[in-house]
Amino acid sequence: MGDHVKNLAAGTHTRGKRPSGQIRYKTALKNVIYDVLKARPGWIEAKDDAEWDFYWCEVSWIVTYFDQCYFEEHVKLCHFRNHYELTRKNLMVRNLKRQRKIVERNFGKLAAAEWDFFPTTFELPSEYHIFVEEFKRCPGAIWILKPINKSQGKGIMLFKKLRDIASYSKPDVPAKDDSKEQREKEYETVVVSRYIADPYLISGKKFDIRIYVLVTSYCPLKIWLYRSGFARFSSTHYSLDTIGDSFVHLTNVAIQKTAPDYDPEKGCKWGLQELRNYFVARHGDASVSISMTSEICQRCLR
Numbered sequence: 001m002g003d004h005v006k007n008l009a010a011g012t013h014t015r016g017k018r019p020s021g022q023i024r025y026k027t028a029l030k031n032v033i034y035d036v037l038k039a040r041p042g043w044i045e046a047k048d049d050a051e052w053d054f055y056w057c058e059v060s061w062i063v064t065y066f067d068q069c070y071f072e073e074h075v076k077l078c079h080f081r082n083h084y085e086l087t088r089k090n091l092m093v094r095n096l097k098r099q100r101k102i103v104e105r106n107f108g109k110l111a112a113a114e115w116d117f118f119p120t121t122f123e124l125p126s127e128y129h130i131f132v133e134e135f136k137r138c139p140g141a142i143w144i145l146k147p148i149n150k151s152q153g154k155g156i157m158l159f160k161k162l163r164d165i166a167s168y169s170k171p172d173v174p175a176k177d178d179s180k181e182q183r184e185k186e187y188e189t190v191v192v193s194r195y196i197a198d199p200y201l202i203s204g205k206k207f208d209i210r211i212y213v214l215v216t217s218y219c220p221l222k223i224w225l226y227r228s229g230f231a232r233f234s235s236t237h238y239s240l241d242t243i244g245d246s247f248v249h250l251t252n253v254a255i256q257k258t259a260p261d262y263d264p265e266k267g268c269k270w271g272l273q274e275l276r277n278y279f280v281a282r283h284g285d286a287s288v289s290i291s292m293t294s295e296i297c298q299r300c301l302r
Contacts, residue, residue, distance in 0.1 A: 026052040090123045090148045121193040124168040142195040153252035158243040204237040233268040235259040
């Protein structure tokens with residue numbers, strides 16, 4: 001399979017234009033994605049080593065085999081090849097911080113303040129000593145730790161004491177017999193952020209908003225904002241008395257559905273329209289707008 005992939009990737013360098021009116025697609029998946037591609041008028045499946053115009057494949061496949069490939073303008077993949085600059089938490093934070101510095105340098109601190117929509121965040125273990133300095137400046141503050149590439153609430157924890165994250169304090173000088181690979185395995189990369197201790201609550205419970213965005217182009221930037229997002233709620237009333245209770249502080253459905261009082265029929269979700277109706281009833285129509293959500297999406301994607 002390795003030789004086939006190498007040949008396939010190399011073939012994209014000399015790929016010719018597609019036949020008029022046809023799109024040659026390729027996918028190794030045999031699920032609803034394959035069914036949709038197969039049913040599209042004018043789309044034909046590219047078999048084996050045949051040339052293709054559109055390839056739907058796994059993210060890991062793109063990173064491994066296509067990250068450094070040149071493609072003709074009409075050749076498309078299902079993901080942007082450097083998507084991890086946004087989808088990995090540490091890289092997203094680096095890019096946001098970098099952009100904020102650029103805005104401050106070019107337009108001043110007042111303009112840069114508009115980029116303060118994310119909390120103070122550090123990457124561990126590489127920024128551990130810088131984080132400790134900030135931690136000491138904020139006695140009693142609560143912080144939240146998240147692995148950079150996990151989902152569904154896995155590995156997330158709240159903490160108030162440095163000893164709770166002692167395993168992420170990377171030593172300044174590694175042992176002589178430690179290889180780079182050994183060190184990377186031993187020290188998992190995480191991000192720690194200042195926890196928002198006074199969040200906006202609905203019926204005494206935390207929630208977050210899941211918005212789906214489709215980016216079809218970065219130059220120029222073209223974003224499609226899906227209207228039917230939803231809000232996810234915790235199943236337990238908010239309190240800072242028990243910062244170790246995931247049912248209180250996390251809204252991930254994978255966690256909430258394991259709560260003792262979880263109702264599978266009601267769930268822990270509201271549609272965006274339902275959420276908007278609540279905001280309008282509580283704060284008035286003038287105070288509810290999607291423009292702020294749209295602006296944040298644009299800034300994160302620039």
